[in-house]
Amino acid sequence: MLDGMAELGPEPRVLTRQEASDWVFDLGWRYVLGMLLSYVPVGSLSEAARAGAQAAEATGMDADEHLSMEILPDRLMIRLQTRTDAAVTTQDVILADRITAALRELGLDTIPTSPARSVQAIEIAVDALDIAAIRPFWKAVTGYDDEGLHTGPTDSLVDPLRQGPAIWFQQMDAPRPQRNRIHLDISVPHDVATRRVEEALAAGGSLLSDARAPRFWVLADAEGNEACVTTWQGRD
Incomplete structure (x- = not known):
């Protein structure tokens, strides 16, 4: 879990860009254009699908409101954003932390840059x-x-x-x-x-x-x- 998670407060709020970037930087996510983005390198489409299922399970009831993914043979691409606000909130940071921990249980990493290019x-x-x-x-x-x-x-x-x-x-x-x-x-x-x-x-x-x-x-x-x-x- 991220250190100092309690500092996010009990109620969801829209984060400043600086806050959003700082909170997720060390998790291998990046704040880009009102979203949190990350790559997960995988070895096959089936592994990407398993990783996606793990990410969805980690977000639980919040998945539909916050999480979107692209499942590809060599990577899982993950986006987090509070859709009603069209912005990153404290809840998105919490979910990024949960997803990262859940994927690590599968031996997978969340990273901001693939061999081709960075998230964008x-x-x-x-x-x-x-x-x-x-x-x-x-x-x-x-x-x-x-x-x-x-x-x-x-x-x-x-x-x-x-x-x-x-x-x-x-x-x-x-x-x-x-x-x-x-x-x-x-x-x-x-x-x-x-x-x-x-x-x-x-x-x-x-x-x-x-x-x-x-x-x-x-x-x-x-x-x-x-x-x-x-x-x-x-x-x-």
């Missing part, structure tokens, strides 16, 4: 002068839905099956036809962000701005198409 989450950012006017179109054309209780005319949209990237809307003050109006935000663990930026630059990209780093770096490919590498830092 991707958003599509759409620039808009009138977000309320375009949000219904994007909701309809993608089949997406509101995120938890965030149902406002400018709130983000999410895939109800959690397969595709989230969509958020960036408020613009004036048209900017000289640049792309849609870009990707790649949210990564704070401890791998600098390396990801360096790799993108080495691959032919350019750095447009690091004025808001480590909150985000604005990068572009060789033709000026933009993408941002983002972390939770600097957002509380």
